[in-house]
Amino acid sequence: MGKVKRAQESEVIMTEMVLPNDTNTLNNLMGGKLMHWLDVVGAIAAQKHSNRIVVTASADSISFQHPIALGNVVTLKAQVTRSFNSSMEVYIEVWAEDIPANKKTKTHRAFFTFVAVDQNGRPIEVPKLEPTTDEEKELFDGALRRRQLRLVLSKRMDPKDAVELKSIFGLEEALGAKKE
Numbered sequence: 001m002g003k004v005k006r007a008q009e010s011e012v013i014m015t016e017m018v019l020p021n022d023t024n025t026l027n028n029l030m031g032g033k034l035m036h037w038l039d040v041v042g043a044i045a046a047q048k049h050s051n052r053i054v055v056t057a058s059a060d061s062i063s064f065q066h067p068i069a070l071g072n073v074v075t076l077k078a079q080v081t082r083s084f085n086s087s088m089e090v091y092i093e094v095w096a097e098d099i100p101a102n103k104k105t106k107t108h109r110a111f112f113t114f115v116a117v118d119q120n121g122r123p124i125e126v127p128k129l130e131p132t133t134d135e136e137k138e139l140f141d142g143a144l145r146r147r148q149l150r151l152v153l154s155k156r157m158d159p160k161d162a163v164e165l166k167s168i169f170g171l172e173e174a175l176g177a178k179k180e
């Protein structure tokens with residue numbers, strides 16, 4: 001049996017401050033800057049799980065509903081939810097904190113996928129992941145559906161083979177599977 005690692009072993013908490021160079025003309029954090037931080041914190045979590053070089057394969061939809069203001073302290077928490085062969089899904093939560101006002105708000109959540117690669121950039125196998133807490137187990141179970149959705153959207157999986165997706169949405173017919 002291959003190596004198994006616990007989800008908590010990949011946890012990374014990163015803290016940043018929104019500086020003038022990071023903001024738009026409304027003095028709010030630029031979306032691209034936040035995506036950069038998400039990419040870095042997620043990649044470190046994936047590296048901790050795999051002990052390998054990792055590359056970003058995909059980032060799921062990120063919505064910017066809560067602006068983060070100049071001077072806020074931004075905390076990003078990342079953890080691998082599930083590993084597959086060479087790929088790992090990472091869940092990231094973001095909080096913005098106005099320390100003088102003593103106010104902390106959860107602003108974003110995101111799922112990224114990283115792939116462990118060798119020195120030549122070829123995908124390489126990663127340890128399996130064992131979820132421990134209820135939240136980790138829920139994320140672990142959902143990861144299979146999210147992976148299938150990503151692979152279908154990027155045309156890497158035939159919708160007919162997306163068994164998990166079909167079972168939750170009851171999409172057998174819509175996705176072209178033949179009825180018995």
Ligand SMILES: CCCCCCCCCCCCCCCC(=O)SCCNC(=O)CCNC(=O)[C@H](O)C(C)(C)COP(=O)(O)OP(=O)(O)OC[C@H]1O[C@@H](n2cnc3c(N)ncnc32)[C@H](O)[C@@H]1OP(=O)(O)O
Pocket residue numbers: 039040043044047054055056057058083084085086087088113115117121122123150151154156
């Ligand atoms: C001492 C320690 C110090 C630590 C200090 C750390 C500092 C850490 C800082 C890091 C700083 C930031 C690091 C950012 C990292 C970049 O930003 S990297 C730059 C952006 N990313 C890239 O350039 C990647 C470009 N793409 C590729 O290289 C290739 O497409 C990939 C992703 C390696 C996949 O290769 P491929 O030949 O298509 O391989 P294939 O066998 O088909 O697929 C391999 C796996 O990828 C998955 N995959 C492929 N495409 C997708 C997709 N669109 N969606 C989901 N999964 C996909 C497949 O499902 C498959 O998964 P598994 O079944 O193996 O689990």
